[in-house]
Amino acid sequence: MGGLGTVSVVANPFVPVPTPETQPYWDGIADRRLRITRCVDCADAFFPPGPFCPHCSSQNIEWFEASGDATLYSYVIHQRPLKNWDTEGPRSVAIVELAEGPRLVSSVVGCDQTPEALRLDMALKATFVPFDETTVLCFEPAEGAKR
Amino acid sequence: MRPGDFAIVGAAESDEIGTVPDTTSMGLLLNAAGNALEDAGLTAADIDGITTGYFEVSDVSRQLGIFPKWADNTVVGGCSWMFQLRNAIAALNAGYCETVLITYGESGKSTRRLGQSGGGGKGSMGQQFDMLYAAAAPPALFGLPIVRYMREYGLTEEQLASGPVAQREWATMNPRATLQEPTTIQEVLDSPMIAWPLRRAMCCLVSDAGGAIIVTSADRAKDFPKPPVYVLGSGGGLEAGIMSPAGVREPLRPEFIRTSGEAAFSAAGISHDDVDHLMIYDAFAHNPIFGLEGLGFVDYGDAASFISEGNTRPGGRLPMNTNGGGMSYAHTGAYGMLCMLESVRQVRGEAAAQVDDIDVAVCHGWGGFWSACSTLVFAPERPS
Numbered sequence: 012m013g014g015l016g017t018v019s020v021v022a023n024p025f026v027p028v029p030t031p032e033t034q035p036y037w038d039g040i041a042d043r044r045l046r047i048t049r050c051v052d053c054a055d056a057f058f059p060p061g062p063f064c065p066h067c068s069s070q071n072i073e074w075f076e077a078s079g080d081a082t083l084y085s086y087v088i089h090q091r092p093l094k095n096w097d098t099e100g101p102r103s104v105a106i107v108e109l110a111e112g113p114r115l116v117s118s119v120v121g122c123d124q125t126p127e128a129l130r131l132d133m134a135l136k137a138t139f140v141p142f143d144e145t146t147v148l149c150f151e152p153a154e155g156a157k158r
Numbered sequence: 159m160r161p162g163d164f165a166i167v168g169a170a171e172s173d174e175i176g177t178v179p180d181t182t183s184m185g186l187l188l189n190a191a192g193n194a195l196e197d198a199g200l201t202a203a204d205i206d207g208i209t210t211g212y213f214e215v216s217d218v219s220r221q222l223g224i225f226p227k228w229a230d231n232t233v234v235g236g237c238s239w240m241f242q243l244r245n246a247i248a249a250l251n252a253g254y255c256e257t258v259l260i261t262y263g264e265s266g267k268s269t270r271r272l273g274q275s276g277g278g279g280k281g282s283m284g285q286q287f288d289m290l291y292a293a294a295a296p297p298a299l300f301g302l303p304i305v306r307y308m309r310e311y312g313l314t315e316e317q318l319a320s321g322p323v324a325q326r327e328w329a330t331m332n333p334r335a336t337l338q339e340p341t342t343i344q345e346v347l348d349s350p351m352i353a354w355p356l357r358r359a360m361c362c363l364v365s366d367a368g369g370a371i372i373v374t375s376a377d378r379a380k381d382f383p384k385p386p387v388y389v390l391g392s393g394g395g396l397e398a399g400i401m402s403p404a405g406v407r408e409p410l411r412p413e414f415i416r417t418s419g420e421a422a423f424s425a426a427g428i429s430h431d432d433v434d435h436l437m438i439y440d441a442f443a444h445n446p447i448f449g450l451e452g453l454g455f456v457d458y459g460d461a462a463s464f465i466s467e468g469n470t471r472p473g474g475r476l477p478m479n480t481n482g483g484g485m486s487y488a489h490t491g492a493y494g495m496l497c498m499l500e501s502v503r504q505v506r507g508e509a510a511a512q513v514d515d516i517d518v519a520v521c522h523g524w525g526g527f528w529s530a531c532s533t534l535v536f537a538p539e540r541p542s
Contacts, residue, residue, distance in 0.1 A: 025294070029286065059402070085305045087354055089297075092292075093293045105291075106403070115404050116287065116299070
């Protein structure tokens with residue numbers, strides 16, 4: 012408990028706080044694997060991951076490792092990203108479409124952060140990037156992806 | 159319920175908007191609520207229903223000395239107060255209460271929302287999966303569909319800049335607008351880059367303001383000092399998570415906009431040609447484009463040219479965002495109340511940049527980064 016004479020450390024509010032329902036996703040990210048949920052009944056993958064299928068209302072879901080293959084749906088180039096990344100300067104904020112179907116917000120790294128380099132529908136591959144004291148999901152151009 | 163069975167009989171902003179230092183969101187709310195009561199010639203004792211957002215509703219009612227028998231605390235982002243008006247009408251229609259006060263205040267600029275609650279808390283969907291990538295910056299999340307739209311429909315950065323220019327023309331006539339100097343497309347394109355392709359002049363202001371609206375039955379509405387603003391119809395819809403724009407199913411043709419607009423137009427019994435005045439919540443320059451298309455005023459892909467050809471500027475055939483909008487008038491963070499209040503002023507005939515002969519006015523607002531929207535249809539006369 013904080014009190015007089017103690018130093019209080021304010022946690023970075025942007026460091027994701029997992030919940031019991033999303034913990035397997037974050038355990039996967041820490042292990043550099045993209046684990047998300049799909050419905051056992053209708054077979055649809057969905058994001059954010061969770062215990063309830065938003066397509067058919069089933070609660071019969073399972074975790075699986077997604078391929079990490081994706082395409083770039085749309086994006087902006089944010090001029091003032093957070094300072095907790097391992098690179099500086101403008102940074103893409105993107106809607107990425109996973110090969111398994113779901114779209115999610117992420118960032119495309121490993122290429123110039125310019126309209127010329129960030130081509131819509133370009134093939135992407137999941138990559139795992141330090142953010143503050145944790146690791147988060149980003150994507151990089153598939154042709155330059157480290158195997 | 160028929161179109162016009164309920165009406166707005168009191169409406170006001172806080173005394174000051176823009177930069178109001180040393181006043182919290184609650185202070186702005188209380189000031190606006192008091193002004194709306196005065197506008198309607200009422201006191202707290204006359205109110206038996208209350209709504210608010212980003213505060214506990216009981217903290218608001220107790221400070222106003224209102225002891226309501228109906229309350230609503232719906233929070234869906236910036237258009238929460240539009241949803242609350244719709245909910246209030248349903249409650250009035252059900253007989254749960256007789257006179258509802260809808261309250262809003264937000265110190266978006268000065269005291270930074272001290273004492274407010276809001277979305278994006280630890281462990282929320284947006285906090286885990288969205289906010290860190292964008293530094294929680296609204297332009298970097300809300301702006302996400304634009305580049306796709308540019309490729310699909312050929313939208314240019316010049317066209318994107320034409321909306322802020324048209325709205326500034328309205329703001330030049332409005333002494334309460336934060337930005338009143340005329341601007342040009344070149345000036346907009348020369349303003350600093352925020353999140354490509356959005357530049358600063360394509361983004362809303364950051365302001366302090368409060369607002370409040372009082373609604374009751376049309377049968378009582380003629381007994382108030384100000385002309386009633388009848389509510390002909392309303393609509394609403396939810397789509398993505400509050401901070402999670404990737405959840406919009408068809409980003410270039412969002413279904414929730416169509417759902418909301420069709421519900422409102424159908425309930426009101428109006429068509430697009432009937433609309434004399436339009437408000438579309440402009441947090442960013444692309445929002446009115448998506449709104450004009452989603453509501454069906456133009457076909458998908460045609461809204462940017464509709465704006466750049468001058469249809470929404472003063473003298474145009476569909477006056478839009480006539481207070482100057484969020485980009486020139488004021489934008490607190492949750493602009494829906496201010497958006498509705500301009501509709502009310504226009505329908506009453508007391509706006510700063512008054513549009514002539516308004517028979518039907520439409521107001522459309524957003525919540526989150528396309529997590530919600532609401533559409534309202536207002537009129538100065540009750541349909542017979």
